[in-house]
Amino acid sequence: MTEERDIRIQHLQALRDLGIDPYPNSVERTHSIADVLKNFDEFVGPEGAYTLVGRIRLLREMGKASFAQIEDGTGRIQIYMRVNDLGPETYQLIKLLDLGDFVQVQGFLFRTRTDERTLHVKSIRVLAKGLRPLPEKFHGLEDRDTRQRKRYLDLIANGDEIKQIFVIRSRLITAMRQFLDNEQFIEVETPILQPLYGGANARPFTTHHNTLDRDLFLRIAIELYHKRLLVGGFERVYEIGRNFRNEGIDRSHNPEFTMIEFYMAYADYNDTMVLIENMLAFIAQQVKGSTRIVYQGTEIDLAPPWKRYSLLDAIHEFTGIDVQRYPDTESLAAAMREKHFEVDPKLGRGRLIDDLKSEMFRLNHPELRQALFLLDYPEDVSPLTKRHRSLPGLVERFQPFIGGLECGNVYTELNDPLDQRARFEDQARQRAHGDDEAQLLDEDFLEALEIGMPPTSGAGLGIDRLAMLMSDQESIRDVILFPTMRKTAEEQS
Incomplete structure (x- = not known):
């Protein structure tokens, strides 16, 4: 060299x-x-x-x-x-x-x-004039870490193949905007630097503004600002932007990632379920020319209607644990240990159910590789969601899964300000018991809710994971041009 x-x-x-x-x-x-x-x-x-x-x-x-x-x-x-x-x-x-x-x-x-x-x-x-040589292999740069760390070399060495991934990503976002614009949504922009983080169970990145002499947080979700807009009179809004979560890195997680969130007044989660399956079928048609995609060897049809499972029924069917037989944290934890599932002793019953959901997908049942919705989640892991109209202890929340990948979160949004305050207070108790991803109490947001927010359904979908699906990539780092990477050995020394 x-x-x-x-x-x-x-x-x-x-x-x-x-x-x-x-x-x-x-x-x-x-x-x-x-x-x-x-x-x-x-x-x-x-x-x-x-x-x-x-x-x-x-x-x-x-x-x-x-x-x-x-x-x-x-x-x-x-x-x-x-x-x-x-x-x-x-x-x-x-x-x-x-x-x-x-x-x-x-x-x-x-x-x-x-x-x-x-x-x-x-x-x-x-x-x-180029002062450094191009990658040695004319037909490809082999080392995956180098490809992700030095994307410019990857693009030079593996040109058309890599560029196509990001063309697909771009077309996906274009099609998403087109669909929502046609559904009378308007695109908005809300703060990335926030005085208080919220809208998801996650740890934030913290920074400091010198002039104001105050700490600020990179947003972990867009949600609470969109709800303020609905309070103010907007009825259908969406935003495509970066979120930041101070969490681990794996094949489906990057600390900096792109999401779309959209909120629809005078709707519930059933309405949004139909909208999402129609939107993703439209996107696949625009990007791939068909509602059928292939992800990691499995053909998946995104044409509606998608299969719908109750979360608790699905866990029972695919893991053998009937959650409803274990009404408290201790009994559920014991049942999970019997099945050799890992149990975090700091987590409450709802978070253990959420962990069971993840374990269920790791079992890789063929039925769970298709496009599906998991419905009706425990109340204590859904602090911004309305209680289920007929199922005690559950809320009206669902998540779309495609190819085993969790692609987002959707609620019938909680608009009762007193109930919301009580949920935030419960989150504070969970935080005091060691759950550092529990949400903070946001007084300004509660004040906005007390002005009045119409019945609303909201959704957040991961753009990176949808790009993984549309381009058939195993890792989220392969669909982000410059992913967050661990230090090299040279940097560590």
Whole structure:
């Protein structure tokens, strides 16, 4: 690496000695490479003059003539350079070019004897000199950690395959916006820096504002600000943005992640259930051309209606534990230990049920690999949700699961301010007993609720996990351009 870099710096200095700026301010381009290739037969001929730009990916010097391949963001094309066309002085520049350099070339199009579509270069200009070599393997960078840590190398080495993942992600978000806009939602923006965090059971990141001399929190959820908007008179709002949770990293969790949250007045969780299955079927159709996707070897049909399971019934069916037979924390914990499930002694009964749900999906039953809704959760793990209208001890909450991935949370939202205060106080008791993810009491939010919020259903969906599903990627880090990574050995030392 050091020797290669030294050679490139010598080439850089040689260009400057010739009066050539290796990093010019301006650039000319008449066509993208994709446009030229698409219309090649129409453009071919010595009378044409096309100016292309791109990175040198292949370079072969052959005396008085040279071939190279250049690549822009749309494609790759061969270029042909001769001393007779460029002149001896300009042709010498080729010896100072390296793989990875960016150039601007102008010329006409022709086909070689082997029918290779080629630009015959009449002029060439250096646009940016690369001082480090490209990844060694022309057809791919193998090390996964390096690919995620240095995404720019991944994009260079594995170009089309990796770019397609992020094209899918972008189209997913575009389709989501289109669907919600058509359903009369409006997009809003709410604070990322918050004086008090809430809306989810999670630990926050804390920062400090010097001028105000106060601590602030990076938001863990969008929810409480959207509800304030419904109090103020908006009826349908959504927001796509970053959330931050100070939690572990695994195949489905990154501390910085993207969510959509949307809230719909005069609706309950049954209405949102229909909306979500219709929205995700629409997204799949727009992004993949079908409601059928394949995730990690399993074909999944996102066309509605999806299968619906009661959470407690599903746990009974798939783990063998009938939660309703164990009315307190101690008895449920004992039943879980009998089944060799891990038990955190600090957690209450509701959180143990939530852990059982996770264990249920780890068992990998085929039925749980499809698109489904799990309905009706324990009250003590759902402090912002209305009590179930007919099932004591439960709330009107559901979660969508696709391919075994939890994709979000949906409630019939609690709009009784006195009940909400009591729930917050119960969360405070859980926090005092060691649950540091329990929610804080938010007086400003309670004041807004006391003004009055209409009956509402709200949802939060993980964009990264939906991108995993649509692009068939196993890890969340593969659908985030620059994921949070552990320190390297060099950084640790």
